[in-house]
Amino acid sequence: NAGVTQTPKFRILKIGQSMTLQCTQDMNHNYMYWYRQDPGMGLKLIYYSVGAGITDKGEVPNGYNVSRSTTEDFPLRLELAAPSQTSVYFCASSRAVGERPSQFFGPGTRLTVL
């Protein structure tokens, strides 16, 4: 299994541009998550999904949107990029049925908004 994969690895955006961060998992996990990690800080939950077609807001959802049309994919959309969205973004997934809720993370996308 490849686990959780994210693309791109790095991206520089201008203020007001939009982009989609891609996330795919091949572990048949029901749950998927998007976090951001600012320098020297912990992880903050942006959005999460408990299954295809179901998404919910996390701690810091403003400025982001998500969709979950399949079990495998959970893209994160930034519509109007702002400097405050400069961060490293991690996608994670957890729990096939019957497993512990430990989350498994992708390698991250480093985003800079100038």
Add this chain to the structure above:
Amino acid sequence: GESVGLHLPTLSVQEGDNSIINCAYSNSASDYFIWYKQESGKGPQFIIDIRSNMDKRQGQRVTVLLNKTVKHLSLQIAATQPGDSAVYFCAENLNFGNEKLTFGTGTRLTIIP
């Protein structure tokens, strides 16, 4: 909301010595805890977890201790190696059926050769 905090932001340990990384949590309802390791430029990697009905769990070179009385969690790494240098996060889960985790800020562990 509730948060998970760490006592020390940085820790330096001599190679071969044991490391102890501490974590305080504030929500007594939390019933599942995880330690993650994050190497530079990478995503967090699962190390070990523990349910609240346990006070100790051992893995390969790692042990997690849970003290519910004082809401304290620790990660012990035996015979540290250079590859153990990383940031370590604890995370708590508020009841086993809730999929959300709350992460602490992290402790940077540096192994001195």
